[in-house]
Amino acid sequence: MLLHLGPISLYWYGLLIALGFVIAVGLTMRLAQREGLDSDRVLSAALVATLIGLLTARIYFIATTNPGYYLNPKHMSEALSLATSGLSYFGGVVGVVMGAWVYCSRYGLPLPRILDLAAVSAPLGQAVGRLGNLLNGDVQGRLTRGFGIEYTNPRNPFLGPDRLGQTAHSVALYEMVYDVLLFAGLWVLYRRQKPDQRAPGLLAAVYLAGYSVGRLFIAAYEVGPAAALGLRQVQLAALVGFAVALALILSDRFPRTSPPVAQAAEVGEVEEQPAT
Numbered sequence: 001m002l003l004h005l006g007p008i009s010l011y012w013y014g015l016l017i018a019l020g021f022v023i024a025v026g027l028t029m030r031l032a033q034r035e036g037l038d039s040d041r042v043l044s045a046a047l048v049a050t051l052i053g054l055l056t057a058r059i060y061f062i063a064t065t066n067p068g069y070y071l072n073p074k075h076m077s078e079a080l081s082l083a084t085s086g087l088s089y090f091g092g093v094v095g096v097v098m099g100a101w102v103y104c105s106r107y108g109l110p111l112p113r114i115l116d117l118a119a120v121s122a123p124l125g126q127a128v129g130r131l132g133n134l135l136n137g138d139v140q141g142r143l144t145r146g147f148g149i150e151y152t153n154p155r156n157p158f159l160g161p162d163r164l165g166q167t168a169h170s171v172a173l174y175e176m177v178y179d180v181l182l183f184a185g186l187w188v189l190y191r192r193q194k195p196d197q198r199a200p201g202l203l204a205a206v207y208l209a210g211y212s213v214g215r216l217f218i219a220a221y222e223v224g225p226a227a228a229l230g231l232r233q234v235q236l237a238a239l240v241g242f243a244v245a246l247a248l249i250l251s252d253r254f255p256r257t258s259p260p261v262a263q264a265a266e267v268g269e270v271e272e273q274p275a276t
Contacts, residue, residue: 016132017087021050024118024125031117035195037109045103045114052099053092060091064233089126089215090237093208112201119207120190123183130179133172140223141169149173169221178214185210199254209245212238 025046032042062070062079070079097115104111133139137151138158149170151159186207190198216238227233248254 012135013132017129020125020128023128024121027121027124028117031120041107041109042114045100045109046118048103049096049099053096054087056095057087057089057092060088064088090241110200112204115201115204116198119204120186122207123179123186123211127176127179127183130172130176134170134176139172141171141221142223143168171218171222174218174221175214178218182210182214202249202254205245205248209242209249212241212245216242
């Protein structure tokens with residue numbers, strides 16, 4: 001816990017999730033202004049998409065972790081609590097896309113372009129949110145021998161006595177670093193092309209593929225039972241996410257040649273005509 005004032009409790013995880021959201025949405029709005037989109041509409045779309053994404057992320061987390069606990073009348077009040085932890089990335093992705101689609105359809109906004117801008121910004125916000133996991137210690141890594149991160153606070157509600165003083169893989173730190181690298185890669189791809197040269201939706205598909213690959217490997221260092229094929233549930237979701245992204249990238253919706261090439265050819269043909 002970061003701060004406790006009477007009935008008000010402020011948690012690191014909740015604060016950093018909110019900060020990550022502000023950073024990601026702020027950058028998305030700035031990119032939208034750069035491309036001539038209505039930043040106010042983009043902000044509204046982001047808010048709607050985020051609210052639905054948080055709901056689906058929480059529902060997916062509950063359904064795939066310990067649904068019996070939250071269905072118990074004693075704990076039902078915790079079902080929608082985001083004060084500490086309990087959000088599923090892949091569940092959130094579905095909700096975010098649904099929310100953005102609903103809003104963009106209502107107001108005639110270009111959904112693929114907005115998803116591209118959000119995809120560029122998202123890893124930066126996610127890296128900030130993972131800092132909350134690092135401080136909490138709620139994402140537990142496999143124990144190591146002499147290297148890794150060690151938690152010693154006996155009042156930490158996320159760690160049992162058997163984990164205190166033990167070194168383990170810092171999964172949250174690994175993902176923080178990966179998110180920053182993913183942001184850097186997407187930023188380079190974004191800056192290399194002008195809006196009229198970019199295939200709408202391609203950056204969003206690349207982001208989903210890149211994040212899924214990272215989650216697939218990083219989750220192998222987390223503590224948790226295997227769901228199928230020796231993989232944890234989150235790794236199976238990452239495989240599905242990667243397959244969907246790869247299918248989109250390889251589909252015919254993204255042109256293999258850019259318009260400027262055809263325009264350059266037309267200019268060349270004009271120049272070759274003899275002068276009269």
